[in-house]
Every structure is written in structure tokens, then in C-alpha cells.
Amino acid sequence: MKKILALAFLTVLSVSPLWADELVAVQPDELGPNQQWIERVEGTLGAPASSDASSALNLGFGGGLAIGYRLEPHLSLSVASGYYQYAVKNIPSGNTGGYFSYVPLETVINYNFGAGSFRPYVSFGIGAAFNTYSLTSSVQGSSLQTNVYETSLFLSPAVGFLQVISPKAAIFVEGRVDMDFRSNGGSVGMSNGTPSVFIPIQAGLTFFVI
Secondary structure, three states, X not given: OHHHXXXXXXXXXXXXXXXXXXXXXXXXXXXOOOOOEEEEEEEEEEEEOOHHHHOOEEEEEEXXXXXXXXXXXXXXXXXXXXXXXXXXXXXXXXXXXXXXXXXXXXXXXXXEOOOOOEEEEEEEEEEEEEEEEEEEXXXXXXXXXXXXXXXXXXXXXXXXXXXXXXXXXXXXXXXXXXXXXXXXXXXXXXXXXXXXXXXXXXEEXXXXXX
């Protein structure tokens, strides 16, 4: 019996390097040279960071999409948008609810480091934010929503990393600083921001399309 176990153990040891070689061979490495177009989808948990936002708003949520082009293996340029909403902390008297939201539309430049499957990156976005200040009230049993709209300058530096999971896809995690140069907000208890700062933590999928 001991001889049989010893023989089995030696067999496993001799075969395991072959398994390891096979696993290494299928690990994602470089992205294909012709995979120029990028599509990205993400989910977001956000926190108001500047005093004007954090004093008036709770944690928020949202998501985004981006379509871009790889100018070279490490550098890409994208057009990105999304939707991010934060509930009002102190609802004004006479109202039943409220929120602040923004929809950015921006150009984003991204640079990633390294040539392996794990790639840290930095990015910077500039564009416009389409802001909504919303309050809900009840009038004779009916819900009435009052919205104030505003467009402002929007900046979004970010750092993150992506993990390549196939020649055409990667997962990513990103921390971003959203700077919204808005000037309204009294209706939901927000003082003027110069800018209002939000910290979205995002995760999602990036697809590399031929």
C-alpha cells in the first residue's frame, strides 16, 4: 500500500509542472494590436466630499457608460456619461423628499501602465454637468415634483486599475474626484459650490473591440 501511495505521489509531482505550464499559457497577456475601440460600463457608490455637498446630501449611487478609442497601447480617448443621484438629508418643511443629481458629458483621456494583465491607470475628464435639484411634495393626496435645472463645468481626475480577463475584456475598479462647478442649490439646502466635490467609487467591465 505504501509503495502504491508513493508511486501516486511521484506521478502527481511529475505531472503538476505540465498543469502549471498550461495554466500560464491561457493567462491573459497583451491586448490584441487591432483592438482599438473601447466600450465601458460601470456601477457607482458615491460620497459627497466638499462641505456644501456633505452637509446637505447623503451617500449616492449611479452608473455610467463610455465609448473610446485606443490611440496607442497605453493611451486612450473616450466620450463618457452617466447618472449620479444623492438624496437630500434635511428635507425642507412642506416637502416629502428630495435629491440632487448630475449627468456628466465629458471627454476623458486615460493612460495605463504596464504590459501584463494587471494595469494601473490614471485619467482626466473635462466637460459639462447637467444638474437637477428636485423636491417632492404632496398636494391634495397627489405627489408633485418640482425640479430646477442647471448646466455647469465638470472635471473628473481619477486613478484605478484594470485586470485583463480575456483578450477582449477587463474588469476595473476606480476612484474618481467629481468637481461640479454648480451655482444653484438653495432649494435643497446646498450652498454654492466652488466646486462641489463628490467621490465616486466605481467598478465595471471594459470591452476591447476590433
